[in-house]
Amino acid sequence: MFHLIFAESALELVPDEIRGHPAVRNQAQRSGKRPTEDILDGTFHHSAMKRLDNWEQRGRPDIIHMSLLVSQGSILNREGHLRTYIHTINNELIEVDPKTRLPRNLERFKGLISKLLLEGELKGRTEEAGTELLKLTKLMTIEKILEKIAPDKVYALDDRQTIMTFKKVLRSDGLGPKDLEKMNIALIVGAFPHGEFKINLSKLASKVFSIYGDTLELWTVVSNILIDAERALGLSGSD
């Protein structure tokens, strides 16, 4: 099984300290919500966000939305080999059920996440009744998430590391299709727009690598990685 961890995701409710700001109040009014029920979003809250610590790494729900659409729609997920975790900037964990079909519309996705962060769970209409489409656990650091998954191998992606395909990373650890069928492999990617990880990747992962010599959109990174995992497992047509 592959475990994809979106780390330090720029996904949170509007923090208390800016709920009175005009940009926040106006946007809440438009969406018919209280300010602190809204998801922080730079598209609407830019002027208010500048008051926040570390604001350039926050308020980008579109990054995680697009990347989740890519991961949930992947052949790796369709074939049952992927588990997806969102770790947020506030150390929450959101587990995404492989069968969850997320709204393609960002505003609806934000509505869903807002409900989840306020209420703690979202049960839904998948085949099995009572499945939690999205499950929230608070106070979960990356370390705790890794303890929970207990993977055999942990890899991480970051900028300015040795450039390798994920396929090559797996092969350099001697991992072939049969190993991958049995093993739990975790991969950490950052889901924030700018800057550096706060966590110490090289302490958590046995290998930190890049797939390209420049910054890519997160969804480009994710599709690249997942397709390599599919190919390594022999799922999506052998070469």
Next chain:
Amino acid sequence: MFHLIFAESALELVPDEIRGHPAVRNQAQRSGKRPTEDILDGTFHHSAMKRLDNWEQRGRPDIIHMSLLVSQGSILNREGHLRTYIHTINNELIEVDPKTRLPRNLERFKGLISKLLLEGELKGRTEEAGTELLKLTKLMTIEKILEKIAPDKVYALDDRQTIMTFKKVLRSDGLGPKDLEKMNIALIVGAFPHGEFKINLSKLASKVFSIYGDTLELWTVVSNILIDAERALGLSGSD
């Protein structure tokens, strides 16, 4: 060069025949536009759309939006090996400049396309002044688009065909990295939600194939194909 053609894309202005429908009028009012300046979108116009011919293949701007974000962000495009064309259900051609950074927000994307369809061009702020970010040409069938591109090879993707990776398709035609550097390869994918192509793919393409045994999201197909093209060209880390 790879030429990606999104065929029969479900992208159009609200057609005259439903401009008076309450669902259309309400949505136009909300966005401060005249009904016929709005992009047809099943999310908002569902009840009105049922009056249209062929309605199940129409009104899905989100499909082309997501897929363009994937193609524009791809390593193949970043490395200058991709040209992207949108053929619409109304036989318009929209050429997307490789440097165009599209809005991540669907509503803003729809605004841009509406402006383009009404005014015919969108010049913009890329490095070279005067570059057309998106260029519209009317009365362009797929046949005419292929005449304009004049590719050496045309391939197409469709459901229920032989399952092959794009890499394998290229290899089965004896095409290696050096050939691909020099050749123009066109690939046709359908950018509509349901049903069959109206064009006759097997007349236009030398090979029609599938990459998976079931329906996939278009963006999953696109990333799969583009990553194979990158790998075939030796761009994104050799195996």
